[in-house]
Amino acid sequence: MFARATVVSALVLVAGGLAGRAEAQPAATAAFPVATVHLERNTTDSDYEVVFEVTGAQDGLAELTVLGPDRRTVVAFKAPDSSTLGIRGFRFESPEPSDIKAVKSAYPEGIYEFSGRTSKGAKFAGKSTLSHRVAATPTLVKPATPTATLSVKDLTLAWSPVEGVAAYSVGIKHEESNVNLTAMLPASSTSFAVPDGFLTPGKKYKLAIGAVTREGNITFVETTFTTEK
The missing domain is CATH 2.60.40.10 (Immunoglobulins)
Structure with missing residues (x-):
């Protein structure tokens, strides 16, 4: 056993001495x-x-x-x-x-x-x-219709809860000015307070509410609303 170990040691030393000539190892x-x-x-x-x-x-x-x-x-x-x-x-x-x-x-x-x-x-x-598993569709509570007119201040959007989701995503976009807001909310959320100052009076916005599964899949429902002048 001792002799075999000695030979192995010698081989290690020789290999170490030749390392300069060996091909470079690929990076991790x-x-x-x-x-x-x-x-x-x-x-x-x-x-x-x-x-x-x-x-x-x-x-x-x-x-x-x-x-x-x-x-x-x-x-x-x-x-x-x-x-x-x-x-x-x-x-x-x-x-x-x-x-x-x-x-x-x-x-x-x-x-x-x-x-x-x-x-x-x-x-x-x-x-x-x-995964191909997707959540059920959120039902919009506010705005309830695509023709709704909403205030630019103190506006809270709302939707009904979806069973078994991991989170909700909220997206608000004004396409003409290329202004958009995106938020990810916990599964317990059923509303989102739009920051005052984000919305402009008399503009039409696109809204998307998404139910997110634990696998990351998203079921969106989209609508529009117009802000008061």
Whole structure:
């Protein structure tokens, strides 16, 4: 036993002496800060879409690939020139068919694998599980109709609770001025107080309330309202 151990030690020393001539080992692969996939359902438009979101580190990504559970490549990005510094953040959205069967076939449930490389050679990887489970649709309480006229001050929007959700998302947008507000609220919430000063008198706004599952899937209902002049 002792003799064998001595030989091993000698081999380690020799290998150490030759390290300068050995090929460089590949750099360790880091985890993406953000690498997710989720399903969105818009019950107002009766459509579905799958969304991929990826955020790298400080350096931009020169390459990004996403493989589905069936090993198909669903995302493949490559920067044409390293001088562009790559891209740090991505949001990929599928088409929005009304046929959920088509979405499920194109993007099956399971683990999606993300891999990327920066222009400096750093490697990143990540995994995210896609589920097809979606929540029920929130029912809007205020505004109750798309023709509602609401105050610009002390305005509280409201909706009925949805069983089994993890959170709610609220989005308010005025498309002409490209002004929007987005908030994520806890599952216990059934209302949202719009900050005074955000709304402008006499304008038409688009409102989206989303019920978010624990898997990150979102069921949206959309409407519009107009502010008092």
